[in-house]
Amino acid sequence: MNVLDLARPEIRAMQAYSSARMEAGGGEIWLNANESPWAPSGDGGTGCNRYPEPQPPELVEALAAMYGVQREQVLVTRGSDEAIDLLVRAFCRAGEDAILIQPPTFGMYAIYAQIQNAAVIEVPLAHDFSVDVDTLLAALTPAVKLTFVCTPNNPSGQRVPRASIERLAQSLQGRSVLVVDEAYVEFDDQVSVVDLIDRHDNLAVLRTLSKAWALAGARVGCVLANAAVTGLLRRIIAPYPLPRPCVAAALAVLSAEGQAATRAHLETIRTQRTRMQQALRAVPGVRQVLPSWTNFLAVRFDNAGAVYQRLLAAGIVVRDTRRYPNLGDALRITMGTPAENDKVLAVLRNATTNAQGLAEGST
Structure with missing residues (x-):
């Protein structure tokens, strides 16, 4: 079959x-596609007045x-x-x-x-x-x-x-x-x-x-x-x-230069993924960090909704995955730059420290 x-x-x-572009053969003057013969302002030589291939x-x-x-x-x-x-x-x-x-x-x-x-x-x-x-x-x-x-x-x-x-x-x-x-x-x-x-x-x-x-x-x-x-x-x-x-x-x-830069970024992401897996597992309130072969981590929390809002208040947007099957307690965190990842950890750790302090102060 x-x-x-x-x-x-x-x-x-x-x-x-x-x-029209598929039918076009060779030629110096293109008058077959009803395009503008003039490039737009700021075109910079990209030829955007012509349809692409x-x-x-x-x-x-x-x-x-x-x-x-x-x-x-x-x-x-x-x-x-x-x-x-x-x-x-x-x-x-x-x-x-x-x-x-x-x-x-x-x-x-x-x-x-x-x-x-x-x-x-x-x-x-x-x-x-x-x-x-x-x-x-x-x-x-x-x-x-x-x-x-x-x-x-x-x-x-x-x-x-x-x-x-x-x-x-x-x-x-x-x-x-x-x-x-x-x-x-x-x-x-x-x-x-x-x-x-x-x-x-x-x-x-x-x-x-x-x-x-x-x-x-x-x-x-x-x-x-x-x-x-x-x-x-x-x-x-x-x-x-x-x-x-x-x-x-x-x-x-x-290009060769572009591929080299991408390889370097990929190595950084993999390194950060391993680092964040280890660090997040040590954060109180984290139930599980799922194995990942991507540029993100799915993380289970005791209170994923509260964590999402806490990160959002600090200007950090992560993906709320609680609507997905088997991920009702999880957030998906993309690996950012090392500095961005540090901020995620700082917000989570500080929130835990503050919560513990409040609990101790009430006793």
């Missing part, structure tokens, strides 16, 4: 929009080289969010098909399914946030066209073993597309599963430059998948998804 047999037949049959060749080449795939296996998107949206729209018929997720996990999988009027089947992660492959496969129905796995997981920080991914890809062959979200994989020492794409045409891997590569504001990500899948998604992606300044920013961080 071809992976495209899982896709919506009307998407497989549709004729993709042919943009639909899939900028230099960026596609750089991402393909970095991830170890063929150019045809890369579709550049506006962050991972657009990639998720495209996959849901391409494979899920409204009111008929479904996706499968394992909460607690990234909320946008369910949101995009709901927008498409696709059902959302939930198979909660185990108490230790591990993926039970047998339970997941038992929940699969013929309606499930996409199975999402986030590794390392957001918001728990837990990883999914490579062997589990391989087993899922094999077991879901001809039944569902396995979408592996690797938004945080750079913070892990576990190798990406992108090399499995050539063995499993039903495997799609999501990558982003928003986290480790410090481009959250530029919105650059990609889908890495079988060329048939990326080709299908090209039919429904916006004609010009990536603004020129965002492409330039991405190429800068992917």
Whole structure:
């Protein structure tokens, strides 16, 4: 069975929009796209009066080289969010098909399914946030066209073993597309599963430059998948998804100099993660610091709500994860600079000291 047999037949049959930039050949004077012939004020030579390339060749080449795939296996998107949206729209018929997720996990999988009027089947992660492959496969129905796995997981920080991914890809062959979200994989020492794409045409891997590569504001990500899948998604992606300044920013961080800076930052984050794990465990009121292979820590507190407000009063914003399953007592704390992390610890320790002082003064 071809992976495209899982896709919506009307998407497989549709004729993709042919943009003016796609049809343009060589030439010195471009009068085919109804663009302004003048650059805007303050353009600085970026050429923003012209539409960008639909899939900028230099960026596609750089991402393909970095991830170890063929150019045809890369579709550049506006962050991972657009990639998720495209996959849901391409494979899920409204009111008929479904996706499968394992909460607690990234909320946008369910949101995009709901927008498409696709059902959302939930198979909660185990108490230790591990993926039970047998339970997941038992929940699969013929309606499930996409199975999402986030590794390392957001918001728990837990990883999914490579062997589990391989087993899922094999077991879901001809039944569902396995979408592996690797938004945080750079913070892990576990190798990406992108090399499995050539063995499993039903495997799609999501990558982003928003986290480790410090481009959250530029919105650059990609889908890495079988060329048939990326080709299908090209039919429904916006004609010009990536603004020129965002492409330039991405190429800068992917340069040799940019990659060296990123590696240094990643080492700092890993060091800070270990330091904060140890320090937080010693703070009174902390029940547990969950294992993490990301740039954040999920921390259980005796009173997570009070801790959240205490940090907020000090100007520190963390993520309140109490609405997520199995995280009703937890906050998610992103690793900042060493100085920012020091302030988090100082606020938590001072609050504990003050509380103890008040308690002693009342006796």
